[in-house]
Each structure stands twice: as C-alpha cells, then as structure tokens.
Amino acid sequence: MKKFEKKSAGPLERLRLKSGIYAASFTVLAILLAVLLNLIVRAVPAKYTEFDLSEAGLYSLSDSSKEIARSLTQDVNIYYLAETGSEDAILTKLLDRYASESSHIRWERKDPAVYPTFATQYGVQSAENGSLILVSGEKSVVLEASDLYDYDYSDYYATGSYSVTFGGENKLTAAIYRVTSGETLHAYYTTNHGEQALTDTLIDALEGQNLAVSPLDLLTDAIPDDCDLLIVNTPQQDFAAAGSLVDEMSALRAYLKSGGRLMLTTDSYYSTPNLDALMAEFGLSRTPGLVVEGDSGHSLSGYPYYLLPDYAEDTGSGTLDGIDTSRRVLLQMAQGITLTETEGVTSEPLLVSSESSYSKTAGYEMATAGQEEGDPDGPFTLAAYASNNATGAEVIWVNCGNMDNEAVYQTVPGNVTFLQGCAAALAGQEGTTLVESKALEAAPITIPNHTAAALGLVFVLILPAAVLAVGAVVVLLRRRR
Known part of the structure; x- marks a missing residue:
C-alpha cells in the first residue's frame, strides 16, 4: 500500500494564511472601534451630535x-x-x-x-x-x-x-x-374699578415666574400681607380717597410705605386724579395729549399713534436686564409720562418714543394726526420706573391702556415679554421664562409669476437643450477618433 507523506505548507500557502489572519484581525479591530465610537457618541450630549x-x-x-x-x-x-x-x-x-x-x-x-x-x-x-x-x-x-x-x-x-x-x-x-x-410669590390684581381683566396669556406668563395670581377687591378686603406685587390694569374709575365709605388710596399708600411694589397701566381716556396724585409722589405725571410718531420706523404702517417705542438705555434699576429687548413693543393710543426730579425718589424711563414724535394735546379729540401748533415735540417717556429711597417702594407705570391684549400678542409678543419682565423685576426675580410657541409647519414658499416663468424656461428649455448640445459634441469628437 502506497504511503502518503504529509507535505509542509509552501511559501504561497503560508502567505495566504498570514493574509487571512491579518484580514480577520483588522475586521475584529474595525468592529471594536465602531462599537467604541458608537458608545462615545452616545455619551456625548445631544446638542453636539x-x-x-x-x-x-x-x-x-x-x-x-x-x-x-x-x-x-x-x-x-x-x-x-x-x-x-x-x-x-x-x-x-x-x-x-x-x-x-x-x-x-x-x-x-x-x-x-x-x-x-x-x-x-x-x-x-x-x-x-x-x-x-x-x-x-x-x-x-x-x-x-x-x-x-x-x-x-x-x-x-x-x-x-x-x-x-x-x-x-x-x-x-x-x-x-x-x-x-x-417659595411661591403672590401677585394680586385689583377689581371693582372697571379694570381691564388680565389676559390668560399674561396670567400664564406670571404663573410661569412662580407668581400666584389672585384678584383683590379693595372695597371688601385689605391688601394681604403676602402681596409681593400689586397690579392695577387700566381702571375706568378712580380709586376712592378720604371721605368715601372705603379709603382705598390710604390702603395703597400704606402698602407702598411698607415697601410695596405696584405695576400700573392707565388710559388717558379715563380720569383718575387720585391715582395720578399717588404717581406724583414718585415724580411721575401725565404729559398732556396722545403721542404720535413722526418716524414711520417707530409706528405701524398707516397708524402713527400705534407706537413701536425704543427701550431706554442704561437703566440703573436693572428692570430691563431680564427682558429680551430685541422684541418690539406695541403701544396703542399711549400718553407720555413726565419725570420730575423729586427728593428721595429715583426714577427712569423704560420705553421712549423717537425724537420725531410729538404729543397731540387734543388727545382722543384730535381732528388730524399731523402736528399742529401747540403740540410739543418728543421724545416722550411711555413707561417709567420709580422707587422711594427711604421706604423701598417701587412702581412701574405704563401709560397705555391696551398693553395687555391677546390680539396684539399674536403679532407683537414683546408686549407680554415686557409686562412679565416688569413684574419679575418688581418681585425681585432675575430673568424671565417666556418662550414663544413654535410653528409645526414651515411657511409655504411663494414665487412671483415672472420668477416662475423664468425658472420654467431655464429648467424646461435651456438646460435640456444645453445637455443635448454637450452630448452631440461628445459624440462627434469620439467619431473623429
């Protein structure tokens, strides 16, 4: 019987064996590196990946x-x-x-x-x-x-x-x-004077600042001890003073004397001499008339009394620090505020009209929006901050009765941002939590008819013709070879 001897692997076989081992090793190493890289990427915060x-x-x-x-x-x-x-x-x-x-x-x-x-x-x-x-x-x-x-x-x-x-x-x-x-802070808004009801949007914004918002009727209740912020939103009737059945003004003054904080919005259409006298104690008073913008960049198109004011610069109080001042604010039919130097009081503007503005002294009775003789030139303060250095009382006055408005918020979200920021500043908070809602669908792209016609000509005729011409040239060149 013929015996078969075992032959040792030749050089070619050994080379193939080594190549196979190297390939397998590289494959295993590649898999390990891929797994390791995946683990590293998963560990990296999502904002980077x-x-x-x-x-x-x-x-x-x-x-x-x-x-x-x-x-x-x-x-x-x-x-x-x-x-x-x-x-x-x-x-x-x-x-x-x-x-x-x-x-x-x-x-x-x-x-x-x-x-x-x-x-x-x-x-x-x-x-x-x-x-x-x-x-x-x-x-x-x-x-x-x-x-x-x-x-x-x-x-x-x-x-x-x-x-x-x-x-x-x-x-x-x-x-x-x-x-x-x-701890939750408490904000109260007054009622029973024809005040404009706070919008749901503003209430949500205030509650987002950890401010519990509640109504307050000064005819039946005193200002609570836990009141961190009192809001008076465009009253149609004045607050009762001494000699009335209930002295609401004394309650307001006592609250501020104890270091209270007040956010007030008013409309020049309504007369509130008692509240005006309270603001005068902080060096703030009404400028006669309604402010009209002469600069089209500071008002809505066609409505010069719908103001888009500027934020004041370098406010020492820090009221505007937590407000996104890149957002425009809309004030409809606003009245100016005059700041008068008053002993023991610090005051500053928050919103101001442009230098091209003027005040129509006729107010709501104006026959024309154009500037007439006797209408003073701007700029005007439209929202102001003031504090009493001795008592620590602080007030913010916005002299516009339509600041808190749901319809306005749809197009000018800066209004609620401003009011929320003012409330947060008075309550001693830093920064605001308000974030705009985001659209789920992208706005459709609209193309003018002449642009659509030009694009159609390019893509339907010019480009196909160019491709055919290039192809014909290539064919001719190849045939000549």
Whole structure:
C-alpha cells in the first residue's frame, strides 16, 4: 500500500494564511472601534451630535431656557407618561436638549400601562397619555399633554382649517423655574374699578415666574400681607380717597410705605386724579395729549399713534436686564409720562418714543394726526420706573391702556415679554421664562409669476437643450477618433 507523506505548507500557502489572519484581525479591530465610537457618541450630549434643521427650531432651546437650565443648583426629574410606541419625537428630543444643558436635569419615560399608579403619588389621578411630571425635592408640577400644543381656530369658519404651534418649551421652562425657584410669590390684581381683566396669556406668563395670581377687591378686603406685587390694569374709575365709605388710596399708600411694589397701566381716556396724585409722589405725571410718531420706523404702517417705542438705555434699576429687548413693543393710543426730579425718589424711563414724535394735546379729540401748533415735540417717556429711597417702594407705570391684549400678542409678543419682565423685576426675580410657541409647519414658499416663468424656461428649455448640445459634441469628437 502506497504511503502518503504529509507535505509542509509552501511559501504561497503560508502567505495566504498570514493574509487571512491579518484580514480577520483588522475586521475584529474595525468592529471594536465602531462599537467604541458608537458608545462615545452616545455619551456625548445631544446638542453636539444632533442638528436642528427645522425652520422654527423645534428641537432647539431658546437662550432663556438654556440660562435657566444652566443655573440650576438642584436636581429636576422629568417623567414622560407615554405608551411604548406612541412617544412624541418633538418632545423626546427637546427633553434630550434640556438634559444636555444641565447635569441636574434627568428624564425617563413611564408607560402608564406598565406603571398604572405611578402618577398618583404626585396627586394625578388621570393624567393624559403624553403628559409630563416634573419633580424637584418636595415640589412637583404636572403638564398635561393637551397644554403642550396651542391651537388657533380663529380662521376655522373662514377657511375650515386651524393652525397648531408647539408650546412645550415655554411650559417646560416655566415648570422647571417653578419647582426650583423656592417659595411661591403672590401677585394680586385689583377689581371693582372697571379694570381691564388680565389676559390668560399674561396670567400664564406670571404663573410661569412662580407668581400666584389672585384678584383683590379693595372695597371688601385689605391688601394681604403676602402681596409681593400689586397690579392695577387700566381702571375706568378712580380709586376712592378720604371721605368715601372705603379709603382705598390710604390702603395703597400704606402698602407702598411698607415697601410695596405696584405695576400700573392707565388710559388717558379715563380720569383718575387720585391715582395720578399717588404717581406724583414718585415724580411721575401725565404729559398732556396722545403721542404720535413722526418716524414711520417707530409706528405701524398707516397708524402713527400705534407706537413701536425704543427701550431706554442704561437703566440703573436693572428692570430691563431680564427682558429680551430685541422684541418690539406695541403701544396703542399711549400718553407720555413726565419725570420730575423729586427728593428721595429715583426714577427712569423704560420705553421712549423717537425724537420725531410729538404729543397731540387734543388727545382722543384730535381732528388730524399731523402736528399742529401747540403740540410739543418728543421724545416722550411711555413707561417709567420709580422707587422711594427711604421706604423701598417701587412702581412701574405704563401709560397705555391696551398693553395687555391677546390680539396684539399674536403679532407683537414683546408686549407680554415686557409686562412679565416688569413684574419679575418688581418681585425681585432675575430673568424671565417666556418662550414663544413654535410653528409645526414651515411657511409655504411663494414665487412671483415672472420668477416662475423664468425658472420654467431655464429648467424646461435651456438646460435640456444645453445637455443635448454637450452630448452631440461628445459624440462627434469620439467619431473623429
């Protein structure tokens, strides 16, 4: 029987073996590096690895939200109540952004089907799917899913459609501030003088500043001891003084004498001499007439008495420090405020008209908006701050009766930002929590007819013809070869 001898591998076989070992080693190393890189990327905060390409910045945080998140000194746990598979991608990415801005913010999803009683420990018996619970220490806030989106039905009957905007960031930032800013402060707004009711938007903004807002009738109740801010919003009747059944003015003066804070808005259409006398004690008085703008850049087009004033510069009080002064403010039919140097009082303007403005002394009785003889030149103070150096009392006076207006907020959100910032400053808070809602749909691109015709000519005729011409040249050149 023939014996077969075992032959040793030749040089070619050994080379192939080594190549196979090297290839396998490189493959394993590449896989390990890919896994390691993936782990590193996942550990990097989302703000460095994800980019927001949405037109409205749905997945980005505003500067106000970032500032509040970065200034946290205590932990905030956010629980997202959502069933598996029904998570809101906008919300989860936004929560990732909050967590990446501060090590004190953590969030996790809780499936109500898996944890049916989880929300009850925070006093929530029937939370909506998609709701949020924010917890910091002993304080907690619940944000219902339906409150995270804003629905505008104003055009529904005309067009059959409505618009939806995402207000989740505004609600989240305000809730984070509320659970971490310590003791709740109290703001009261007066009633029973024909005051303009505070809008829901302004109340939400104030509550977002951790200010509990309540009505106050001075005919039946005294100003509470826990009043951190008193709001008088465009009264149609004056406050009662000495000799009346109830001396409301004495109550106001006593409150301010004890270091109280007052935010007042007025309309020159209504006469309030008692309130005017109180403001005079702070060196503030009405300038006769209504302010009209001569500069078209400081008023709405066609409405020179719808003012777009400037913010004052270098305010020593710091009232404007927490306000986004890049947002315009709209004052409709506003009256100027004269600041008079008064002993023991510090006062300063907050909003001012342009140098081209003037005041129509005829006021609401003006026959023309043009400047006439006797109409004084501007600029004019339209909102002012004043404080009593001895008592510590502070007042902010906006001499415009239509400042707090829901219709205005739709186009000029700076109004609510300004009022919220003034309230926060008087209450001793720094910064504001207000964030604008974000559109879910990009605005449609509209192209003029002449532009559309030119583009059609380029793409339908010129470009195809150019391609055919280039192709013909290439064919001819190849045939000549």
